[in-house]
Amino acid sequence: MKLTDLTRRAGEWLRGAGPMHDVVISSRIRLARNLAGMPFLSRCAPAQQEELANRLRDTILEAKIAPGMLYVDIVSAGELDRELLVERHLISRQQAEAKHPCGVAVNADEDLAIMVNEEDHLRIQVLRSGLQLSETIGKIMQVDDTLEEHMDFAFHSRFGYLTACPSNVGTGLRVSVMLHLPALKMTGEVEKAFRAASDMHLAIRGLYGEGTEASGDFFQVSNQTTIGKTEERIVEEFCEQIIPNFIDYERRARESLLSRRCSAVEDKIFRSVSLLRSARLIGSDETMYLLSLVRMGVHMGKVKDIDLKTINELFLLTQPAHLQRILNRTMEPPERSEARAEFIRRRLGAT
Amino acid sequence: MKLTDLTRRAGEWLRGAGPMHDVVISSRIRLARNLAGMPFLSRCAPAQQEELANRLRDTILEAKIAPGMLYVDIVSAGELDRELLVERHLISRQQAEAKHPCGVAVNADEDLAIMVNEEDHLRIQVLRSGLQLSETIGKIMQVDDTLEEHMDFAFHSRFGYLTACPSNVGTGLRVSVMLHLPALKMTGEVEKAFRAASDMHLAIRGLYGEGTEASGDFFQVSNQTTIGKTEERIVEEFCEQIIPNFIDYERRARESLLSRRCSAVEDKIFRSVSLLRSARLIGSDETMYLLSLVRMGVHMGKVKDIDLKTINELFLLTQPAHLQRILNRTMEPPERSEARAEFIRRRLGAT
Numbered sequence: 001m002k003l004t005d006l007t008r009r010a011g012e013w014l015r016g017a018g019p020m021h022d023v024v025i026s027s028r029i030r031l032a033r034n035l036a037g038m039p040f041l042s043r044c045a046p047a048q049q050e051e052l053a054n055r056l057r058d059t060i061l062e063a064k065i066a067p068g069m070l071y072v073d074i075v076s077a078g079e080l081d082r083e084l085l086v087e088r089h090l091i092s093r094q095q096a097e098a099k100h101p102c103g104v105a106v107n108a109d110e111d112l113a114i115m116v117n118e119e120d121h122l123r124i125q126v127l128r129s130g131l132q133l134s135e136t137i138g139k140i141m142q143v144d145d146t147l148e149e150h151m152d153f154a155f156h157s158r159f160g161y162l163t164a165c166p167s168n169v170g171t172g173l174r175v176s177v178m179l180h181l182p183a184l185k186m187t188g189e190v191e192k193a194f195r196a197a198s199d200m201h202l203a204i205r206g207l208y209g210e211g212t213e214a215s216g217d218f219f220q221v222s223n224q225t226t227i228g229k230t231e232e233r234i235v236e237e238f239c240e241q242i243i244p245n246f247i248d249y250e251r252r253a254r255e256s257l258l259s260r261r262c263s264a265v266e267d268k269i270f271r272s273v274s275l276l277r278s279a280r281l282i283g284s285d286e287t288m289y290l291l292s293l294v295r296m297g298v299h300m301g302k303v304k305d306i307d308l309k310t311i312n313e314l315f316l317l318t319q320p321a322h323l324q325r326i327l328n329r330t331m332e333p334p335e336r337s338e339a340r341a342e343f344i345r346r347r348l349g350a351t
Numbered sequence: 352m353k354l355t356d357l358t359r360r361a362g363e364w365l366r367g368a369g370p371m372h373d374v375v376i377s378s379r380i381r382l383a384r385n386l387a388g389m390p391f392l393s394r395c396a397p398a399q400q401e402e403l404a405n406r407l408r409d410t411i412l413e414a415k416i417a418p419g420m421l422y423v424d425i426v427s428a429g430e431l432d433r434e435l436l437v438e439r440h441l442i443s444r445q446q447a448e449a450k451h452p453c454g455v456a457v458n459a460d461e462d463l464a465i466m467v468n469e470e471d472h473l474r475i476q477v478l479r480s481g482l483q484l485s486e487t488i489g490k491i492m493q494v495d496d497t498l499e500e501h502m503d504f505a506f507h508s509r510f511g512y513l514t515a516c517p518s519n520v521g522t523g524l525r526v527s528v529m530l531h532l533p534a535l536k537m538t539g540e541v542e543k544a545f546r547a548a549s550d551m552h553l554a555i556r557g558l559y560g561e562g563t564e565a566s567g568d569f570f571q572v573s574n575q576t577t578i579g580k581t582e583e584r585i586v587e588e589f590c591e592q593i594i595p596n597f598i599d600y601e602r603r604a605r606e607s608l609l610s611r612r613c614s615a616v617e618d619k620i621f622r623s624v625s626l627l628r629s630a631r632l633i634g635s636d637e638t639m640y641l642l643s644l645v646r647m648g649v650h651m652g653k654v655k656d657i658d659l660k661t662i663n664e665l666f667l668l669t670q671p672a673h674l675q676r677i678l679n680r681t682m683e684p685p686e687r688s689e690a691r692a693e694f695i696r697r698r699l700g701a702t
Contacts, residue, residue: 263631263632263689264631264632266631267630267631267632267692270629270630270631271626271629271630271631273629274625274626274628274629275622275625275626277625278621278622278624278625279618279621279622280614280615280617280618280621280622281614281615281618282618338614341618
């Protein structure tokens with residue numbers, strides 16, 4: 001597999017076919033791991049960082065964790081490729097901007113990514129569409145076990161896995177579920193739901209992680225505590241309580257909108273569809289916002305001539321790096337807006 | 352003719368077929384006149400105001416100035432009818448809110464309106480579509496002459512016609528040309544054009560006269576000086592210099608937009624068309640704004656499936672009073688927004 005193959009299709013997480021996909025976009029779990037006997041990355045000398053990167057890359061590839069594993073050296077990759085990986089949620093924004101030796105291993109299905117020399121020596125991530133946390137935890141534990149056959153991880157008998165940031169010590173596990181909550185946003189109840197989440201020590205973030213704004217009504221809910229509970233217990237709370245509550249709130253908000261403010265909802269949905277089909281210049285934030293409303297419209301049965309797959313693909317393919325890669329040319333923002341609008345019109349069968 | 356007949360069609364001035372209609376919506380001239388030997392309206396006792404109203408109404412109707420002359424008593428007319436007359440530019444906002452006896456006479460073509468007991472005893476108005484000032488001045492002078500055969504107007508050998516407000520003394524004549532300047536607005540040059548107009552002692556106002564904001568890129572240009580020049584000279588300046596300059600500026604701005612910022616212009620135009628065709632709730636300000644851009648799109652040859660007549664009619668028929676009269680029910684603003692959106696979609700053949 002080559003990196004350019006990625007742009008030809010949407011990653012597993014955005015295919016949108018997973019369970020509860022009317023509200024849950026994706027389920028992600030990541031584990032933070034560090035090699036025993038090696039300093040944390042920020043304490044390593046440049047030569048040590050390079051040695052680490054090479055050693056981890058070789059071990060991952062030799063471990064044959066998944067078929068068609070691709071390894072990308074981040075620093076030598078072009079800027080566009082780094083952006084592409086961020087847009088696909090395969091590396092973090094921080095890693096894309098790193099100057100030290102680092103990389104990422106991605107499997108062919110693109111539901112597994114192993115970041116090398118991010119904040120920790122290893123960040124293992126499994127990302128799947130819809131609410132699939134049991135499958136996700138199963139898979140990531142397998143990957144973790146396989147890797148542990150090839151290397152020793154820093155582990156403390158009392159604290160658990162040791163990590164660069166104390167907030168990850170213990171299981172090193174973070175569950176992040178991406179939710180689509182346009183109705184709660186419209187009814188103004190989203191703040192209330194988030195206050196409840198915050199009381200449960202959950203973090204709410206935007207589409208691209210820490211420090212990003214929620215755009216297009218997408219919100220990432222994740223655990224803040226990694227210690228004091230087993231991996232299974234953390235996941236169980238998400239599956240049985242936290243996420244079902246959000247799904248229930250959002251579905252009820254949609255029903256209430258449809259019965260009490262139907263015109264207002266239809267207005268937003270149909271305006272969004274027709275703006276996407278008519279714009280000649282469009283930025284990625286507006287695109288996200290409009291697609292979000294169209295997505296809700298499809299699930300409400302209001303939009304019948306656009307399928308979910310097309311919408312989900314557009315979320316990704318209209319991002320700056322994807323757009324440039326697909327159209328095979330680098331473009332400044334004004335030119336991108338024009339190309340994005342044309343791309344969307346073509347995909348949606350503009351009127 | 353009955354008042355309800357008015358809603359069945361657009362007034363002459365909005366049929367939009369007049370000369371230079373790409374930039375000039377309408378040409379209006381009005382004359383302020385007061386009866387000799389009677390105090391100005393604000394100095395009249397209530398009984399005198401009533402006597403004046405009756406006498407003027409009878410004289411106008413007896414003078415047989417135009418075929419099918421309709422006289423509307425403003426105070427006894429319902430609120431909706433008063434609003435209807437304002438929306439059609441047949442009476443002023445001030446007159447619609449008057450509590451004293453007053454009225455308006457309107458001819459069948461609706462290009463002539465004679466307001467009784469507005470600020471002056473009589474305000475004679477001729478309103479035509481496009482740039483038709485010579486025709487307009489010809490017609491209004493004729494009406495003025497005919498009326499003068501039936502009554503004496505207050506006239507001073509040195510000052511000319513005497514009026515309630517000194518700003519109208521002399522000719523009592525105000526020329527107002529309604530311009531559509533969307534391109535100058537987009538290029539930001541409209542302010543410059545208005546500063547030049549202000550240096551020439553011209554007033555710039557919005558669509559509904561004094562104190563109203565320009566909405567939908569419509570601007571009313573009118574003279575501020577009524578004394579020291581003949582009627583013919585005032586009109587000549589508008590026809591030969593002031594308006595041709597505005598037309599020239601606006602046309603050049605449109606050409607420049609098309610050659611330098613074509614995507615930005617097309618974006619605005621096509622978004623407007625599709626919002627009008629898809630909205631489920633829409634206010635009259637937004638409607639005006641969107642129709643204005645579609646109107647420019649038609650003149651630029653970008654919008655081919657909507658004709659100018661439909662757009663011009665929609666400007667008027669989507670106003671609150673017209674909408675309620677057409678749909679034959681009184682509605683609060685939220686209900687109006689829904690009805691307006693539906694009305695527009697039906698007229699434009701929504702997709």
